[in-house]
Amino acid sequence: MVQSEVHLDHHIALPQLPRYQAQILVGLVAFFCFGNSYDGDFVFDDSEAVVNNKTVNYNYYYSLNAWLLLCPWWLCFDWSMGCVPLIKSVGDCRIISLVVLWICLIGLISQALCSEDNHKRRTITRLVIPFLPASNLFFRVGFVIAERVLYLSSAGYCIIVTHGISGLCYQFKNYKKVLCAAVLALLCVNVIRCILRSSQWRSEEQLFKSALSVCPLNAKVHYSVGKNLADQGNQTSAIKYYREAVRPDFAAAWMNLGIVQNSFKKFEEAENSYWNAIKFRKKYPDCYYNLGRLSSRSMHIWLPVKRWKAGFKQTKSLVFFVIKHSQKKRCNLAQAEMIGKESLKLLPKDYTIMFSLANVLGKLLKYKSSFRPVIKMTQVFVYGTLKKGQPNYFRMMGSTNGKAEYCGKAHTVEKYPLVIAGPYNIPFLLNVPGSGHQVKGEIYSVDNQMLQFLDEFEGCPHMYQRTLVKLQVEDWESKSSSPEATPAANSIVEAFVYNSTTYQPEWLNLPYHDKYDAYGEHGLHYTEREARD
Structure with a gap:
């Protein structure tokens, strides 16, 4: 053969x-x-x-x-x-x-x-x-x-x-x-x-300004430069770039232009900018919220917002503002009561609306109706962009997402691989106990609404999974904890953490970190959601 x-x-x-x-x-x-x-x-x-x-x-x-x-x-x-x-x-x-x-x-x-x-x-x-x-x-x-x-x-x-x-x-x-x-x-x-080019990617300011020489006609480039300047407190320069960014149908630029105009107390111009944004994006709850805070007709502006699921959080903030305004002026408390009760049908576990409505009911001498059950709080351990000083920290502190109270610093008892991966350099805590480092982070006490927001923000359960882990306390600063309930240093507590079991296998070969800093020496620039393609 x-x-x-x-x-x-x-x-x-x-x-x-x-x-x-x-x-x-x-x-x-x-x-x-x-x-x-x-x-x-x-x-x-x-x-x-x-x-x-x-x-x-x-x-x-x-x-x-x-x-x-x-x-x-x-x-x-x-x-x-x-x-x-x-x-x-x-x-x-x-x-x-x-x-x-x-x-x-x-x-x-x-x-x-x-x-x-x-x-x-x-x-x-x-x-x-x-x-x-x-x-x-x-x-x-x-x-x-x-x-x-x-x-x-x-x-x-x-x-x-x-x-x-x-x-x-x-x-x-x-x-x-x-x-x-x-x-x-x-x-x-x-x-x-x-x-x-690598040096330009080290900071948002350099990256956005470098794009002006390449694409001076790009509305999004002018918008990004303006937003970066506004975040730094340079409102005068920001408004110039926002005006350059405004296109007839660029709703986000119109809204941010209105925010800057409002900060300069140009209320009429700001209101016109908000209405222009709503004209080109009908379901724009953030813009309705800003308009409601500005306009004397805020009692009525919240009504279309409450019909959208995407606008629930903005509904809550606007209602809180309306009720507070009614209490301050001591006028139309009955309408404030109606708005508060309608909002509780949409957000039945929201503590800010409960508190504001209770004050209104108290002033109306309806004391029995002002009592609600105590809200359950959950402890969550964050290790990435939600920490203090990180790009998404404002989402934890924004009252529109729910209540989150800083408790203290801690690190995981077990070792886990913390890697920076993906096209947007996102921190991932891989659910592989025993390898990597004891990861450092912060513990927050959150209400149900904030917990639901975090689940949605972290893409749970597809991108991240929320699991219970043991943590060793480094220091505890929560003011709401009673002395007997305050964990001592080096004591062990449990909290939920968002880690990943759906990671790509090659991520295990990436460098492991014991803590995350978006602006650290690793040089991996985190891309915020608003700047992603």
């Missing part, structure tokens, strides 16, 4: 086409792709390219992606909201880039199909195929330019550059030193660019 020897490293020969057949095939495919980008029902949120000259503008975006591969100098954290002006006439000189792109692509693909070198063919496939899902050729995607879709394509591009340099060295043997110097210069320039 004859045994055949199989070489696993043997390259399978790809079929070779005559040059004229390859050119016809590539031309037909290019024509199909060009035409397929003309029609579609996909609704774009951040691109005007779906209304006019879709084919031309789609292909212009391809040329921009190709340019980013060739020269990654124009880098921006967001390419939406008018970042790239549309081509609206045949006389636009940018059309030349489309012609150059397709000539180069047809030439490269034709040469690859006609070449006997399988490596060259694979190079083209590595360049083109990874980009196809984001090309809008076969199905519609929700963005026009995204640097992340070029990661795999850049591998093919690097191989093409290597082949090109090799060919030049072969053709011009006497100029090898000059070519080597040029390649080294190119590498140095790209390394410097990489260092500069």
